[in-house]
Amino acid sequence: MLSQMEERLTSLSLEQKIGQLLVGQAEGTALSESFRRFIERVPLAGYRINGPNIEHPAQVKKLTSDIQQAYTASGLDLPVIFACDQEGGVLSVFGDCVTEFPGSMALGATGSIELTELQAQQVGWELAEMGINHLLAPVADLNLEKTNPVIGVRAFGDDPAQVASHCFHFSLGANRGGVAVCAKHFPGHGNTAADTHVGLAVNHATEEVLRQTEYVPFKKLVDGGIDSVMVSHVVCSACSSLPASLSEEVISGLLRQEMGYDGLVISDDLSMGAVRNLYSAGEAVLRFILAGGDIAFIHDSRDSVEEAFYRLVQAVEQGELTEERIDTSLKRILRFKQKIAAYQQSRKLPSISGEELVRQIAERSITLVRDPRRLLPLSPDTKLLVISPRLSDLSEADTSSQQELKLAAYVKQAFPHTVCVELAPDEAEQALAEFRLQAAEADVILQGTVNAYRFPEQIAVMKELAKMRPLIAIMLRDPYDSELIPHDVTTLATYAATKQQLATLVRQLLGEVACMGGVPVRLARP
Structure with missing residues (x-):
């Protein structure tokens, strides 16, 4: 049969x-x-x-x-x-x-x-x-x-x-x-x-x-x-x-x-x-x-x-x-x-909501890699210059360009004295002169990075600006950027530029939430 x-x-x-x-x-x-x-x-x-x-x-x-x-x-x-x-x-x-x-x-x-x-x-x-x-x-x-x-x-x-x-x-x-x-x-x-x-x-x-x-x-x-x-x-x-x-x-x-x-x-x-x-x-x-x-x-x-x-x-x-x-x-x-x-x-529905789950993941994943100058937490009155990278698809297996990067918007909500600019890797040299003028008016610079090994212009800009003001680097993707970022720069890893990761990051900058994550790859220099 x-x-x-x-x-x-x-x-x-x-x-x-x-x-x-x-x-x-x-x-x-x-x-x-x-x-x-x-x-x-x-x-x-x-x-x-x-x-x-x-x-x-x-x-x-x-x-x-x-x-x-x-x-x-x-x-x-x-x-x-x-x-x-x-x-x-x-x-x-x-x-x-x-x-x-x-x-x-x-x-x-x-x-x-x-x-x-x-x-x-x-x-x-x-x-x-x-x-x-x-x-x-x-x-x-x-x-x-x-x-x-x-x-x-x-x-x-x-x-x-x-x-x-x-x-x-x-x-x-x-x-x-x-x-x-x-x-x-x-x-x-x-x-x-x-x-x-x-x-x-x-x-x-x-x-x-x-x-x-x-x-x-x-x-x-x-x-x-x-x-x-x-x-x-x-x-x-x-x-x-x-x-x-x-x-x-x-x-x-x-x-x-x-x-x-x-x-x-x-x-x-x-x-x-x-x-x-x-x-x-x-x-x-x-x-x-x-x-x-x-x-x-x-x-x-x-x-x-x-x-x-x-x-x-x-x-x-x-x-x-x-x-x-x-x-x-x-x-x-x-x-x-x-x-x-x-x-x-x-199939079974999870025991907690998706909204609660992304909040928990954000709080437990974002990593403070180093803070040698003890810049954190920041006061809400801090004058910030926020430099956001321009998101793009780095391969065919990538949908990043469909995301709206909310880093600057979320920071500005929490820190009213914030100036926001965008950095495209191919415009780094032209942008640096303008950034220097804006950095002169800031207390702290906050710069996001995306895969600096592939786009090292981001680090060239960072090194110049870090000579002027204290700088906090936010690695929005691969944490290997830490190996290129100057060692005296406060560095955090979010692993993604999703809205909840960035909203939680801002709360961590203010000291409202602790950074609990640990980098899950080996770095030559943390």
Whole structure:
């Protein structure tokens, strides 16, 4: 007698099976007739939902519901995967549609796995309300390279055991909130100095070092039955000469056989430069499947998805890919789809509100790195010059440009004698003369920084102004800026420029709230 899963497999055509090996990018904010016809022609496993698909929660709920109904109407009555990158902090695709959390490194700075679990549960609940069922988080990378252009504060930290613990509890919380999760970016993207959105990134660590560091969080999640694992396009030279997403040694060898993972393996976006500079969409997807992967994610265009779909059909016809191999992945995919339906049905609302939760995270994460001149707390009568950086997206995995930086506004509310200016890195030299004039009228200068290793002009301005007046540096993103900031400058880390982090920072400047956070990465000079 056939099991329910085996019956479902036998009921699918070859084209329907191949469609389940692909996730594409949703189109628009509503289901168009053109998109509906595409769904009928190429029935994918699901779609990623991101910025261009999002207006407000009710609209997203209708979009996901309409897509699911379109599948049912076409005769494919399987749950559709709706995936998103809602990590919090610098990668928050839902913006103000959901609770604004500061991201992974802020949670690492709290030292509290309880807060991590509660945040993930709140995120899961809010996503499930909109029909989203696959959260592409937690980030299980260790940020071991301070010039890393794409991970940074998206990681919980750099300590293997601590990151593993936060990731595990994040997974528990998100599942309880109603969504499946994904450990990314296997086998680790945190020890690279390049961005795989653009080109190849290579991790040169030895096998011994990898086992002691970057593999640790993934192994804990695998042992805990993580719903899915995303394989990156990083080349781990100790494992393979290929990007991990195309490597049989990494997927079938390291992840499947050695670590014992038999759950869903998905690719990072196969339209990213690290892969697409080498292979077409169709060839990249075929290589990922042959290497042991289950679902290939392609986010650039409908054309790329169709190319990949028909290349897989061709591969079966030409004997490059067997239907038996496809069925192996289909069993994992169907099990995963059963899980997302179960999470949706059993979800639970967190015990505290999102507003209270972000307040607690802010108070326990913001870190006073040093205050050698004992400038803090400040009097409300202090005359401040506030220099705010201009926020921008530092990679494709970044939504910072969508944030309104409220640093100056919040400071001015608490300190009436405040002058506010903005600093763009490419305008630093021209701005310095004006800043000197304004600094002459101030008692203290407050300067925000964003990733000074990439934009050192910020530090050049700071060094000049610190000669004139006492200066407080606010690291709004990566805490590695501390290594470049003059050692006699009071320095704080917020790890994110979210509204609650900045509102709490101002209260800490006034001495109303203590700074309780600890930097979760090692600094060459605190």
